[in-house]
Amino acid sequence: MTASAPDGSSALLVRGLRKRYDDVVAVDGLDLDVRPGECFGLLGPNGAGKTTTIEICEGLTEPDAGEVIVLGRTWAESGRDLRERLGIQLQETQLAEKLTVLETLRLFRSFYARGRAVDDVIALVRLEEKRRARVSALSGGQKQRLALGCALVGDPDLVFLDEPTTGLDPQARRQVWDLVEQLKATGRTIVLTTHYMEEAERLCDRVAIVDHGRVMALDTPRRLVAGLGADQIVFFSVAEDAVPRITADALAAIAGAAGATQPARATDGGWELPVTATHEAIPALLAELERRALPLAELRTHLPTLEDVFVSLTGRALRDA
Amino acid sequence: MRPAIIELTLVRLREFVREPEAMFWVFGFPLLLALGLGIAFRNRAPESIRIGVLQPAPAALAASLDSSAGLAVERLADDSAGARALRNADVALVVAAANGEVEYRFDPSRPDARAARQLADDAIQRGAGRRDPLAIRETTISERGSRYIDFFIPGLLGLNLMGSGIWSIGFAVVTARKQKLLKRLVATPMSRTQYLMSFLLSRLFFLVLEVGALLGFGVLVFDVPLRGSLWTLAAVCLVAALTFSALGLLVSSRARTVEAVSGLANLVMLPMWIFSGVFFSAANFPQAVQPFVQALPLTATVDALRAVMLRGAPLASVTGELALLLAWLVVPFVVALRVFRWR
Numbered sequence: 001m002t003a004s005a006p007d008g009s010s011a012l013l014v015r016g017l018r019k020r021y022d023d024v025v026a027v028d029g030l031d032l033d034v035r036p037g038e039c040f041g042l043l044g045p046n047g048a049g050k051t052t053t054i055e056i057c058e059g060l061t062e063p064d065a066g067e068v069i070v071l072g073r074t075w076a077e078s079g080r081d082l083r084e085r086l087g088i089q090l091q092e093t094q095l096a097e098k099l100t101v102l103e104t105l106r107l108f109r110s111f112y113a114r115g116r117a118v119d120d121v122i123a124l125v126r127l128e129e130k131r132r133a134r135v136s137a138l139s140g141g142q143k144q145r146l147a148l149g150c151a152l153v154g155d156p157d158l159v160f161l162d163e164p165t166t167g168l169d170p171q172a173r174r175q176v177w178d179l180v181e182q183l184k185a186t187g188r189t190i191v192l193t194t195h196y197m198e199e200a201e202r203l204c205d206r207v208a209i210v211d212h213g214r215v216m217a218l219d220t221p222r223r224l225v226a227g228l229g230a231d232q233i234v235f236f237s238v239a240e241d242a243v244p245r246i247t248a249d250a251l252a253a254i255a256g257a258a259g260a261t262q263p264a265r266a267t268d269g270g271w272e273l274p275v276t277a278t279h280e281a282i283p284a285l286l287a288e289l290e291r292r293a294l295p296l297a298e299l300r301t302h303l304p305t306l307e308d309v310f311v312s313l314t315g316r317a318l319r320d321a
Numbered sequence: 322m323r324p325a326i327i328e329l330t331l332v333r334l335r336e337f338v339r340e341p342e343a344m345f346w347v348f349g350f351p352l353l354l355a356l357g358l359g360i361a362f363r364n365r366a367p368e369s370i371r372i373g374v375l376q377p378a379p380a381a382l383a384a385s386l387d388s389s390a391g392l393a394v395e396r397l398a399d400d401s402a403g404a405r406a407l408r409n410a411d412v413a414l415v416v417a418a419a420n421g422e423v424e425y426r427f428d429p430s431r432p433d434a435r436a437a438r439q440l441a442d443d444a445i446q447r448g449a450g451r452r453d454p455l456a457i458r459e460t461t462i463s464e465r466g467s468r469y470i471d472f473f474i475p476g477l478l479g480l481n482l483m484g485s486g487i488w489s490i491g492f493a494v495v496t497a498r499k500q501k502l503l504k505r506l507v508a509t510p511m512s513r514t515q516y517l518m519s520f521l522l523s524r525l526f527f528l529v530l531e532v533g534a535l536l537g538f539g540v541l542v543f544d545v546p547l548r549g550s551l552w553t554l555a556a557v558c559l560v561a562a563l564t565f566s567a568l569g570l571l572v573s574s575r576a577r578t579v580e581a582v583s584g585l586a587n588l589v590m591l592p593m594w595i596f597s598g599v600f601f602s603a604a605n606f607p608q609a610v611q612p613f614v615q616a617l618p619l620t621a622t623v624d625a626l627r628a629v630m631l632r633g634a635p636l637a638s639v640t641g642e643l644a645l646l647l648a649w650l651v652v653p654f655v656v657a658l659r660v661f662r663w664r
Contacts, residue, residue, distance in 0.1 A: 058508055060664070083510040090508065094500035098339040099332060110328040111509040134339075154509070 010069065011036045011158055011189040012057060017066035019052050019213075026052040027063070028213035039180070039190040041204030043197060043306060045318050049213035050193035051091055054162050057191065058088050071158060084113060087156030089147045091163045097136040101127050101146055104135060105153055112154035125149040125179060141172025148179055159183065161192040165199060177202060195318055197306035209310055216313040224309045229261040230274030232301045233308055234281060237270030239295040246271075250292060257288035262312055270298060274308065326515045326522070333523030336493065347485045347531060352538050355477055359470045359543050369393040370437040373412040375403050382418050385448025391440045413437040416445075466546045466631045474539035475626035476599035481531055482558065483619050486565030487572060487590060489527075490520050491582045494573035504664040517658060521566045528562045548633030556636060557629060560643055561622040564650040568618070571653040574661045593619035618649040 012034035019027040027049045034040040042050045055061040057068055059075040059082060068075065070082055095104050105118045122128055125145040130138060138146065144164065151159055164180070165173040180203050183190060194200055200207045201221045208218040217224055238246065246254075251271065255264045258281040260273040275281035278301060289296055310318045323331075337343055371393045374383055386394045395412060397403045403415040407426060414437040415426040423445055427434040465471065497503045506516060536554075539545035547554070572589055576582040596610070597603060597619035606614055614620055625642035628634035 060504065060508060080510060083508070086508075088505070088508040090501060090505050092501045093505040094502065095505075096332065096336060096497075096500075096502060098336050103332070103335065106323070107328045107332055108509060110323060110325040111506075111511040113510070150505075 010034060011038075011071060012040075012191060013067070013069040014053070014057065015067040017053065017056060017068065018064045019049075019056060019061065020064060026213055027056070027066075030066070030210070030213060030215055032208060032215070032218075034189060034191055036189050037187050038205040039184050039192065039203055041200040041207040042191070042193040042210050043195070043200040043204075043207050043310070043318075044193075044210035045195055045310075045316070048195075048210045050195075050210055051162055052213075053210070054160055054191065054193055055090075058086065058160050059083070084154065085157045087151035087154060087159040089151040089159075089161045089164060091166070093147060095135050095143070095146060095150070098134060100132050100134055101138070101149075102131045104146060105149055108150040109153045115154040116152065118153065121149045121153050124152065124182070126175070139172070141168050141175055144168060144172070144176055145179065148176070152183070156188065158189045158191070161190065163193055163195070165194070165196065173199075197310070197318060201306055207306065209306070209313060211310075211314050217309065221306055224306060225304050228274055228304050228308060228312055229276065230304050230308070231276050232274075232278045232281075233304050234258065234273045234275050234278070234285065235267070235270055235298070235300040235302070236273075236285065236289075236296060237268075237298045238289070239297050242294045245292070245294060250294075254285065254288050254292075258282075258285040265311060265315070267311075267317060272308075272311075274304065274312070325511060326519060329511075329516055329519035330522045330526075333493065333519055334526060337489065337523070337527065343489065347481070347489070347527065348534055351477055351481045351531075351535050355470075355474060355535065355538060356542070358473055370414075370433050370440065371395060371412045372414040372416060372437050372441055373397040373403055373406050375399065375415060375417040378416070378418045381448060382416075382423070382445055385444045386416065386441060388448075389440055389444035392437065392444070414441055416441055465544060466548070470539070470543045471545050471631060472602075472627070473600070474535070474543070474545045475630050476623050478532060478535055478558070478626055479561065479597070479619055479623040480594070480599050481535060482528070482561045482622060483565045483568075483590060483593060485527065485531060486524060486562055487569040487586050490524070490566055490569030491573040491576075491586050492579065493520070494570065495576050495579055495582045498573075498577060498662065498664070499579070501664070507663045513661070513663070514658065517570055517654075517661070520570060521563055524562050524566045525559070528558060532558050545630070547630055549629035549635070553634070553636045553639070554626070554629050557622070557625045557639060557643065560646045560650065561618070561625075564618050564622075564646045564653075567650045567654040567657065570657040570661075574657045577662075593617050596620065598623055616645070618646055621645045621649075 010033050012032060014030060014032040017027050017030040030049070030053055032040075042053060044050050052061060056063045057070060059079055071085060073082060075082065099107070101122065102118065105121055109115055109118050122131055125148055127142060127145060127149065130142060135143065135146065148161070148164065151161070161180070165176050168176065177199070180190065180192070184203070192203065204221060206219060207221050207224060209216045209224070217227070219227070251264045255273055258273050258275055259277065260275055260281075262274050264271040264273050273281070273285070282299070286296065307318055369392055372386070373395045374386060375397050376399070383394070386392060395406070397406055397415065403417070403426065406412045407415055407428070413427060413431060413434040417424040417426065425438050425441065427438055429435055507513065536547070540547055568589060572585045573582050576585060596606060596614045597617050599619070603614050603620055621642035625639040628639055
């Protein structure tokens with residue numbers, strides 16, 4: 001298996017990718033470099049250009065500009081060979097409702113010159129009990145696992161998963177995560193898009209944070225979070241009648257008193273402050289509120305996450321972006 | 322592991338047989354249509370025509386009418402009863418006799434009224450003593466192949482080939498496109514030509530069933546003649562089925578919604594429903610539109626089917642129709658392959 005570029009360094013290389021639809025720029029000069037065997041995540045809100053990017057990499061959409069090298073080859077020169085080596089799960093595909101699990105996988109298996117035994121794939125995606133069930137009778141999570149099975153039946157070197165857990169309940173989501181982790185363990189390269197930061201943190205070796213068709217940051221989840229320079233995120237809110245007195249100046253003073261590493265940001269009816277020394281920051285914050293006669297309503301802290309990284313990069317939350 | 326073309330064709334077959342409604346429209350509906358029209362237009366002893374006689378009428382005249390085989394005579398009380406019976410089409414003719422004179426009241430635009438007038442006049446004049454100068458002999462015929470049902474079954478067969486080809490493929494393709502299944506399929510190494518071919522192949526399978534059911538029904542129930550060779554008939558059906566499948570692919574090659582493909586399919590099929598001589602002879606249309614009528618694939622199909630079934634035409638004599646159908650097969654398929662929207 002030569003799942004890498006001629007220089008042995010990239011499973012997927014994207015340079016200067018651009019794509020616009022009518023008057024919307026979907027991808028605006030995007031670069032990526034995915035190493036063989038890693039699980040790489042594109043994290044960003046809906047409309048960030050993740051799906052357009054991944055579909056260009058999958059050879060389903062033509063870019064306006066830029067270079068895409070998949071497994072060391074280009075779509076123009078070796079599209080047919082590449083199709084044999086990729087496993088793809090698209091975001092919105094509904095498989096044929098009237099076919100059974102077994103029939104669906106047999107169909108997809110028949111397209112590939114080499115691949116895995118259909119029964120192995122059924123066992124892998126844990127659908128043994130549903131072998132003969134029609135797709136229409138499957139739950140959302142089972143359908144998604146079947147879609148993953150269809151992506152894996154050709155024994156791919158590189159797997160693209162576009163929002164693999166969107167719309168699933170927490171339990172079904174964890175089952176999909178388990179599957180992706182198993183897949184990682186076999187050394188396959190995985191590229192996935194998601195707008196769930198827990199998913200990116202749990203599954204991905206490296207994450208590119210994408211917004212407005214650009215890569216805002218690219219690193220391991222741990223280093224991205226460390227880049228915030230904060231040990232904790234402190235959330236506070238004040239009594240409703242005191243809210244108008246929290247002016248921009250007051251907020252800057254409060255943040256300064258707490259030793260925040262970045263300006264305070266409004267969220268969920270309160271404000272968030274990234275801080276380093278929590279044991280000093282919280283007393284200082286409380287003292288400053290007291291001094292300004294602002295009655296505290298709520299105080300919470302949490303460990304920084306990729307969500308906070310996204311917020312600090314874009315000023316918006318992933319979930320409401 | 323089976324080859325992709327087989328798996329793809331099996332998908333088509335499975336999706337079809339697992340859809341009970343589709344089974345009904347393809348098999349049940351044409352049989353019901355044939356049965357209904359066959360009964361409505363079955364050949365039978367001509368019914369008597371109902372006529373009225375105004376009272377009072379001479380006894381001899383009424384007796385002559387009563388004894389006439391083709392007439393059913395009703396006594397009507399007066400002028401207004403006569404006018405009402407005519408207006409309601411209860412009777413085709415009212416006979417009024419007074420002062421040695423006979424009056425016929427009828428609407429000459431109604432063929433049965435004109436026939437009734439002749440029959441009534443004959444009966445009355447003979448009853449009054451008229452003798453015909455020439456001797457007459459009648460021979461009646463009822464030829465298989467000349468009945469309406471004989472004309473209609475090949476038409477219905479052609480209509481069915483067109484409808485199931487265009488509808489089944491149109492809906493299947495658009496549904497797959499709408500569900501992004503087409504996009505998912507082209508993300509695999511699947512051959513696009515094989516995907517489209519699987520539609521044509523699956524049609525061949527259903528063709529045997531559809532044609533078999535309708536033809537068997539016509540032959541067994543209505544004794545429709547099958548004078549040509551079965552092979553010639555099979556060849557015509559095969560080419561026609563592939564042609565309409567190719568048209569189905571073309572109709573569905575760009576449409577994104579079921580509504581859009583329904584509209585297009587109707588646009589394509591409606592002229593053929595009307596002009597192709599399914600229900601009545603296409604020769605009824607004026608000379609000016611005949612080139613258009615004759616260029617339609619359904620006209621060629623129905624003409625060829627009638628020639629083979631009713632007149633026993635050999636393959637060589639339907640080559641014109643087959644050539645036209647082949648053109649309608651190749652051009653739409655190639656165009657469909659080129660313009661097909663996979664996503």
